[in-house]
Amino acid sequence: MKRVAVVFALAAMLVATNANAHQGDVRFMFQFPAGLEPTLDGELDDWSIVPEVYYARAENMFNQYGAPLDLSDFNSFTVWGYSLATNKAYLAYWVGDDMIHDTEKWSVTTDWDHTGGQFRSFKDVSDEFKERNSGSQGQRYDLYGPTFASGGYYMKARDKEWAGEPPFLEWGGKYLKGETNTFEPAELQAEVSFVPFDDAHPDGADASIEHPFAVNQIVGIESNWGDKDADPGKYDDAYWSIFGGIGASLNADNFGDYLLAPLEPGLPTAVKGGTWGQVKASFAE
Numbered sequence: 001m002k003r004v005a006v007v008f009a010l011a012a013m014l015v016a017t018n019a020n021a022h023q024g025d026v027r028f029m030f031q032f033p034a035g036l037e038p039t040l041d042g043e044l045d046d047w048s049i050v051p052e053v054y055y056a057r058a059e060n061m062f063n064q065y066g067a068p069l070d071l072s073d074f075n076s077f078t079v080w081g082y083s084l085a086t087n088k089a090y091l092a093y094w095v096g097d098d099m100i101h102d103t104e105k106w107s108v109t110t111d112w113d114h115t116g117g118q119f120r121s122f123k124d125v126s127d128e129f130k131e132r133n134s135g136s137q138g139q140r141y142d143l144y145g146p147t148f149a150s151g152g153y154y155m156k157a158r159d160k161e162w163a164g165e166p167p168f169l170e171w172g173g174k175y176l177k178g179e180t181n182t183f184e185p186a187e188l189q190a191e192v193s194f195v196p197f198d199d200a201h202p203d204g205a206d207a208s209i210e211h212p213f214a215v216n217q218i219v220g221i222e223s224n225w226g227d228k229d230a231d232p233g234k235y236d237d238a239y240w241s242i243f244g245g246i247g248a249s250l251n252a253d254n255f256g257d258y259l260l261a262p263l264e265p266g267l268p269t270a271v272k273g274g275t276w277g278q279v280k281a282s283f284a285e
């Protein structure tokens with residue numbers, strides 16, 4: 001497995017050089033070649049080129065509360081990717097849950113320039129400070145889609161509403177099994193694209209600083225799913241996270257690290273037009 005060797009060599013380098021590691025072990029963001037970025041149609045076939053090493057699976061997630069690991073209660077994967085051509089981050093996820101309802105979601109927090117520090121829920125500061133700084137140097141996204149949230153939306157950026165609208169946040173998703181808000185077993189999946197910001201300004205994108213991605217860069221991220229099941233009003237016993245960073249909803253010191261991986265060998269480096277189906281067919285030849 002040559003691919004695995006590439007990223008593990010990078011991980012060793014990272015451990016040796018990065019004194020600022022966050023929570024847990026470093027993970028990897030897959031680099032989509034230009035032209036092979038996912039189409040956000042809710043079908044994950046365009047993620048089939050991503051090797052297993054990039055997947056974060058429920059078996060390896062952390063629970064802040066009491067529930068033991070039980071994949072029939074909560075099961076999932078998340079995969080992150082990025083593209084130098086689009087300068088966007090891409091997230092795919094799948095969730096299997098024995099009791100789904102419309103207050104359950106991924107809470108995804110991002111610190112693209114890896115500064116750490118508090119980025120929202122400030123106390124004892126002026127309203128002006130809050131408006132300027134909440135969700136600015138770090139961001140929090142609530143990703144319910146394909147579930148339509150009790151709050152009346154599918155996905156949003158907290159604190160900076162514009163950052164949760166297209167083209168800054170776009171997505172596609174669907175239920176594979178079951179239906180929204182039935183309290184019955186369900187499986188769902190979605191894919192999301194993010195325009196990354198080092199400073200998301202209250203006045204919108206033109207006043208903001210976009211974050212430029214580069215190979216081998218390290219970014220800060222955490223993702224949580226509160227599996228509330230019987231009681232939508234609270235996180236009864238299961239708040240699953242990728243890195244186990246308690247307090248990640250407001251402080252980026254509690255995120256984990258993703259390294260932006262180099263291109264995997266053996267993938268096409270450019271695609272001129274054509275559908276994904278045609279590209280896949282060319283892989284199979």
Ligand SMILES: [Ca+2]
Pocket residue numbers: 038039040041042043044045046191
């Ligand atoms: Ca797709």
Ligand SMILES: [Ca+2]
Pocket residue numbers: 072073074097098099227229
């Ligand atoms: Ca459950």
Ligand SMILES: [Ca+2]
Pocket residue numbers: 111112113114115116137138198
């Ligand atoms: Ca930051």
Ligand SMILES: [Ca+2]
Pocket residue numbers: 097098099100101104227228229
């Ligand atoms: Ca549930």
